[in-house]
Amino acid sequence: MSVTHEFAEAPYEGPLLEVDDLRTSFDTQGGAVRSVDGVSFTLERGKTLGIVGESGSGKTVLSRSIMNLLPKRGTTRRGSVRFEGNEIVGLSDAEMRKFWGAQMAMVFQDPMTSLNPVMKIGNQLKESIREHLDVTKEYAGELAESLLASVRIPEPRQRLEEYPHQLSGGMRQRVCIAIALACGPKLLFADEPTTALDVTVQAQVLDLMRQQQDERFMAMVLITHDLGVVAGRTDNIAVMYAGRIVEQAPTDVLFRDMKMPYTEALLSSIPKLNERSHTKLNVIPGRPPDLINPPPGCKFAPRCTYVQERCLEEEPPLRAAPTPGHRFRCWFPVGTPEGADALARNRARGGAPEPSVGAGASVGTAAAQGASS
Amino acid sequence: MPEPPPSDLETIVDDTADSGFFASGEEIQTAAVEAEPPRRRRGLGIGAWLAIGWLLLVVGGGTLGELGALPIADPTDVIHLHTPCPRVQGRTSCLINRLGPFAERGTAHGHLLGGDSIGRDMLSRLVYGGFNSMLVATLAIGLGFVVGGALGLLAGYFGGRVDSLLSGVFNVLLSIPAILLALSLAAFLKGQQSVTGGKVQSGFFQDPKVIVILAIGVVSIPLLARITRASALSWSQREFVLAARAQGAKPLRIMWKEVLPNVLPAMLSIALLGVAVAVVAEGSLAILGAGLDPTTASWGNIIAQGRGDLESAPHIVFEPSIMIFLTVLALNFLGDVIRARGDVREAGI
Numbered sequence: 162m163s164v165t166h167e168f169a170e171a172p173y174e175g176p177l178l179e180v181d182d183l184r185t186s187f188d189t190q191g192g193a194v195r196s197v198d199g200v201s202f203t204l205e206r207g208k209t210l211g212i213v214g215e216s217g218s219g220k221t222v223l224s225r226s227i228m229n230l231l232p233k234r235g236t237t238r239r240g241s242v243r244f245e246g247n248e249i250v251g252l253s254d255a256e257m258r259k260f261w262g263a264q265m266a267m268v269f270q271d272p273m274t275s276l277n278p279v280m281k282i283g284n285q286l287k288e289s290i291r292e293h294l295d296v297t298k299e300y301a302g303e304l305a306e307s308l309l310a311s312v313r314i315p316e317p318r319q320r321l322e323e324y325p326h327q328l329s330g331g332m333r334q335r336v337c338i339a340i341a342l343a344c345g346p347k348l349l350f351a352d353e354p355t356t357a358l359d360v361t362v363q364a365q366v367l368d369l370m371r372q373q374q375d376e377r378f379m380a381m382v383l384i385t386h387d388l389g390v391v392a393g394r395t396d397n398i399a400v401m402y403a404g405r406i407v408e409q410a411p412t413d414v415l416f417r418d419m420k421m422p423y424t425e426a427l428l429s430s431i432p433k434l435n436e437r438s439h440t441k442l443n444v445i446p447g448r449p450p451d452l453i454n455p456p457p458g459c460k461f462a463p464r465c466t467y468v469q470e471r472c473l474e475e476e477p478p479l480r481a482a483p484t485p486g487h488r489f490r491c492w493f494p495v496g497t498p499e500g501a502d503a504l505a506r507n508r509a510r511g512g513a514p515e516p517s518v519g520a521g522a523s524v525g526t527a528a529a530q531g532a533s534s
Numbered sequence: 535m536p537e538p539p540p541s542d543l544e545t546i547v548d549d550t551a552d553s554g555f556f557a558s559g560e561e562i563q564t565a566a567v568e569a570e571p572p573r574r575r576r577g578l579g580i581g582a583w584l585a586i587g588w589l590l591l592v593v594g595g596g597t598l599g600e601l602g603a604l605p606i607a608d609p610t611d612v613i614h615l616h617t618p619c620p621r622v623q624g625r626t627s628c629l630i631n632r633l634g635p636f637a638e639r640g641t642a643h644g645h646l647l648g649g650d651s652i653g654r655d656m657l658s659r660l661v662y663g664g665f666n667s668m669l670v671a672t673l674a675i676g677l678g679f680v681v682g683g684a685l686g687l688l689a690g691y692f693g694g695r696v697d698s699l700l701s702g703v704f705n706v707l708l709s710i711p712a713i714l715l716a717l718s719l720a721a722f723l724k725g726q727q728s729v730t731g732g733k734v735q736s737g738f739f740q741d742p743k744v745i746v747i748l749a750i751g752v753v754s755i756p757l758l759a760r761i762t763r764a765s766a767l768s769w770s771q772r773e774f775v776l777a778a779r780a781q782g783a784k785p786l787r788i789m790w791k792e793v794l795p796n797v798l799p800a801m802l803s804i805a806l807l808g809v810a811v812a813v814v815a816e817g818s819l820a821i822l823g824a825g826l827d828p829t830t831a832s833w834g835n836i837i838a839q840g841r842g843d844l845e846s847a848p849h850i851v852f853e854p855s856i857m858i859f860l861t862v863l864a865l866n867f868l869g870d871v872i873r874a875r876g877d878v879r880e881a882g883i
Binding site: 228230234254258259260261262263266267269271274275276277278279280288289292293337340341343344 | 791
C-alpha cells in the first residue's frame, strides 16, 4: 500500500498488471455474495488475456473490480492489484482518476447504453480527451476526428456532429472503442464487446480492437462467454467459474490440452458447423452455485461428469500442469489416467452420481436467488 | 394489384382479410406499418403555438407597458369620465369605478374592460398585473428550479447518505401544506408589524415582490427536487455514466454533462406546470393578504381587491381570472408538449 503513484514516473520493468488473490464480495440481505474469490494473474504489456465463463461467473465483476469501478457501498474488495507496480486497491476515486481513461480504459457490452443519448459523438470524444490532455478545443476536435478515422468510421468529420441514435450498433461500438482509446491507455478492458452486436460485425469489431492493440502496444483483457471469440485473438485464457479461475493457460495450450472438465464442457456446448442440422446442443446441466454459501469441495462438482466423492469434499487447488503457464483446478483432469478412470466409473454407474445432480439443481435455485438480490 | 391507401391502417387490415392470395404479403406490410416507431413530429403543433403566442402576448404586453410604450392608462390612476356623469344612488359619480362589461351600471366609454372598485382602468391593470404576476411566478419557480434541481441532482447521483438526508428534508417540506408554508414564510420574511405603531420591527426584505418570490420559491424547491432526483437516479444508473467514470470524468462534470441534459426535459415540463401553479399561488397569497403591495397591480391583487364587488361588478374578478385561466392552460399545455417530445426522443433510442 505504501507504493504510490510517484513510482509511475520511473519506467517499470515488471508486468503491466499483477492481480494477486483479489476477492470482491457484495453485501446482500442473504449474506455476502463472493463474486470474485481469490483471483490471481499477471498481464504483460501488449498481451491479451481472455477471460471466459458463463453468466454469473464473475467476469464482469472481476474487470470492474480491477478498475475499481464498483460502487463503494456494500462492496468489499481485498487482495492486491498492481498496475505498473503501483498498488491500486484501496485508492479513492480521486486517486483512481489518474488511471481511469489515461492508463486503463473499458469498452462496455452494449454500445446502445454506453453512449450518452443527448450528447454529440464529437463532444463525448472531446470530453475524454480534454479530461486528461491539456489541449485546446480545436486540437481536441482534430484528435477526435482522427480517432474516429482510426476506428474506420467513414466521414468522421460529419459523424462528430451526430448523435448516437443516428449510428448503427457496430458504428456505436467503434465510437465506444475510439472513446476508450482517446487518451492512449496501456490497458483496455473489453467486457463482452461484441455480445450486443450483429454476428456479421462481431469479427470486424474484434479485428479492429486487435489492430489498434498492436498499433498502440496496449494490453487487453477480453471478457467473453464465447470461447470462439477468444480462440484466435488472445495470448492467454483464464476460465472462470463461481468467481475463481479454474483453468489458465496460453491459448494454444488450452485448446490443445485442456485439463478442466468445465473448459471441456464449455467447448462442447459450442455448436459445430460439420454437425447435421437440428443436432441437439450440448448443455451443461444445472446452474452456477450459490455464491453466498458455496458448496464445499470443487464448485463445479455438482455439474461435472467426472465427479467423484473427493470432489464434493475437498476443493482442488490451482495446480500447475506439465506445460509451463498452464494451471488448473481439478482432482481428475481431462486427458489423464485419473480423469479417464473417473469418467469410466461414472459411466458404469449410469451417469454422474444421482445425489450430486440433485444438489446441482437445488444449488442452482439458490444461486438464482443470490444473483437476483 | 391495387395499392391500398397507405395512410389508413384500418383499410389495409380490412383489405388483408378479404384478398386471399396476397394476404401474406400485405400482412407483412401491415406489420411493418405497425412496427414503425411513432414518427417524431417536425413542428410543435397549432396548440403549442397558440400557447406560446398567448404567453408572449402577456409577457410582451406587460413589458411594453412597464417601459411606458403602450397607449394605455397608468394602472394607479383613478379615471374620471369626461362625458355627463351618471347618477348613482342620488349622487353624481364621474369615476369609472365598478363600470364594466357585466356591471349593473353598464360600461365605461373608452375603457374596454371597465374600471375596478376605485376607478382604475382594468385593461391597464390587467396588462401591468400580468407582467408582475408572471415575473413573480417565473422568478419563484426559477429559484426552485435552480436550488431544487441542484439538490435533486446531488441526491439522485450520489444516492446513499446524501440522498437520505436531502430526501428527508424534501419530505418534511412537502408534508407542510404548501399555502400554509408560503404564508408563514411571507409573514416571517416581512417581519412583524407592531400592534401599536404599525411600524416594521424586523424584516429581512423590504420589497414585497422579493418576499412573495422567496415564499413561493421555497415551497417549489422540494417539488422540483423530487422530480429531478427521481429522474437523475434512473439516468445515473445508465452505463454511459459508468463509461464516463471509467474515462476519468469527475462527479460534478458527470452530473453536469452526462446526467443533467437527460434530466432537463422532465425538469422543464414540471417547471412550466410550476409557473402555472405559482401564478395561482400568488393570487392565493394576495387574497390572504400576504401578497404584493396592494397598490401594485397583479392578477392576484386585482381579484383580492375586487372580490367585495363580485355581485355588482363581477368583471373585476372575472377578467383577471380569465387571464390566469388562459395562462395556466397555456403553460400546462407547453409543459405537456415538452414532456411528450422528451419521451419520444428517449423512446427513439
